[in-house]
Amino acid sequence: MDSLKDKGCIVGVGESAFTRGSGKTELRLMLEASAKALDDAGLKPHDIDGIVGPPLGASAEHFAANLGIEDLRYSTYVEMGGASPVVALQSAAMAIAFGVANCVLVPCGWNGYSVMRVSAGGQGGSGATPPGPLAGTIGAYYLPYGAVAPVQWYAWLATRHMKLYGTPFETMGTIAVTARKHAQLNPQAYMRGRPLTMDDYLKSRWVSYPFRLFDCCLETDAAGAVIVTSPERARDLRRPPVYISGVAEGHPYPADDIPARPDPFVIGLTFAAPKALRMAGVTLKDLDFAEIYDCFTYVVMLQMEALGFCKRGEIKDFITPERIGLGGELPMNTHGGLHSEAHVWGINHIVEATRQLRHECGERQVKDAEVGLVTGWGDFGDGGLAILRR
Template identity: 55%
Template sequence: MDISGAAAIVGVAETDYMRGTSLSVPELVLEATMAAIADAGLDPSEIDGILPPPGFISSEEIAANLGADDIRYAVTVHMGGASPVAALQSATMAIAAGIATNVVITVGWNGYSAMRPRPDARPTKRRLEPGPFVDVSRNFYAPYGVRSAVQWYSMYIQRYVDLYDVEPTDAAQVALTCREHAHLNDKALMGGRPMTMDDYLASPLITEPMRKFDCCLETDCAAAVVLTSPERAMDLPHAPVLWLGGAEGHPYPADEITNRPDMLKLGLDSAAPRAFAMAGVQPADMDFLQIYDCFTYVVMMELEAIGMCPKGAAKEFVADGNISLSGRYPMNTHGGLLSQGHAWGLNHVVEAARQLRHEAGDAQVRDAELGVVTGYGDLGDGSIAVLARG
């Protein structure tokens, strides 16, 4: 069964990106979900497929708020930040198979406030579910003071920078470009706050080689997208954004970093060739790139994994304005997780859809017809979608 082009993104939405809010995560998720459904021109009760985030709120609870009384498909993808883009594949499969008609994918979290609760905030039992790798991380890494994403990933990024002589000034290009693009986006947390190379180099080391400005923003926010069949999309208000191809990939073993035969092989390395083959296009055909940017160095590894450049050549690829809006491959035109905000990369899907609808405002890539979105999460899981203006 060929599912290339079998579903289209027809509605997108995101909340404000905040660092501190009185809104609960369920309220944020429902705000984004309702707005995405309205953007699609659908009634909430027409939703019959829900892919909720791994935690905070269930598909059942979302359905009960939507008045969606005939849910036919509900599943949660457990791939951390790779979940939203992998969810596009799952939603497309459900639509292509005739299992569901109108599917909503949503994520949201209190990435800032969870660690800094307001003094007057009532405690909540709603939590992010632990990742599928938690049994390994708590038994083998945490006892040695390694218990956050930047620390886990440093275990392969140390090898990456060592093998390919990657300098901080190379990774800085990713951070500086995302910051430039944030200035074009009203919703970006870091819009209007310039960053220079000196600022970057002066930011403190977190886990080598990562500095503070190599790291994404802790954010309170939610986002949502709605998919339906291309036929149905023709009757809806916006230009449909076709899912031309996509894939998920898992490093081996996915739940443990250090005993991988090749520690530099990410899930995306196996996923990307399958996605491009399904879509029938090449990486060089892309008009823009929305790359999951939890950390600058991870972006560089992803660019190589999806075939934008050979292994070790990302430092040249991101240099000289190539990934700027005026460059050949504009990347993270919304500012990314690094400078817009962190909605688990569903904000990258929202931005890709806006680009392909030609509604990206000051950040619009001229005549954008084809773009790629990646996801990255847990201990190197990857996901990818090739999207086209329908």
């Protein structure tokens, strides 16, 4: 075996309610999402024999204890922040391809508003308790200068890009406005019913230049879950399988310090993207849609350049409302993304891509969608992607 191509497929997806004040533990939210994913697949809890645990909130064993999985054959974790869910698909596909597990649950979620809200000094990014591999760098070298939140770290990249390449605010605004537009067609999007114009975007207050309020994703309490199994097992399940045709992870160098990077625009996805595309045997032109991790508008642009959609510095010409909107050449974040649906660490991007490829998305359905892209971004630029097909 030399490839994970089509060795695993997504057969169940689900999510919790998206709120600001769940009143529940992270584990409870993730279990609710997992129960929905199981129902979606037509599987029973004890059918699960592998778990790629979430980056925070609960352990794989907590899930097994609640779900009644007496023989948990495989458990692992991906410590890549917001890239964790999509990279978990790689671990799930590997476990299935080698017969280590048959049916793998990937849950993720948090109380990103009521407990860990970054904008209120919470530990969501790293305000109080930074994530493991980054704690040393932040505590020793960033903290005394007040740079402890993702909106500040990623802004260093955005500022340099704007100054070097003349990237205008309107490009970032187009991403925010388009996500909001798509959210109006998504019944569960947190921002449904609250449209956003470019004028609203440009008038929104500064958070950390060059990022304004509407460059930032939502803070929500939310969870999602995905179930991966083999194509054979998928045959007699409730929904058509969505194949993991290509999947890869990548890390920037060095991963634990942004200023030190020889080329700050080389990110995890720079390394991962060619591998996943090659595995799937597709090119960027083949993609019917893209769900791009959108913690901040510019981070979408950075990933698009790393993926190779355009040359470095040319993203301002690539991102247009016509191209990335529904009906366009590359509809992006068709659910509204972290910006306008909910911040679920990007597992909601996998859920949306799966539903798009099953043609279940109603008003926001990408016509005849056959193959789609999902990316993840986390920590200081860890990246992952999956090429999914029906």
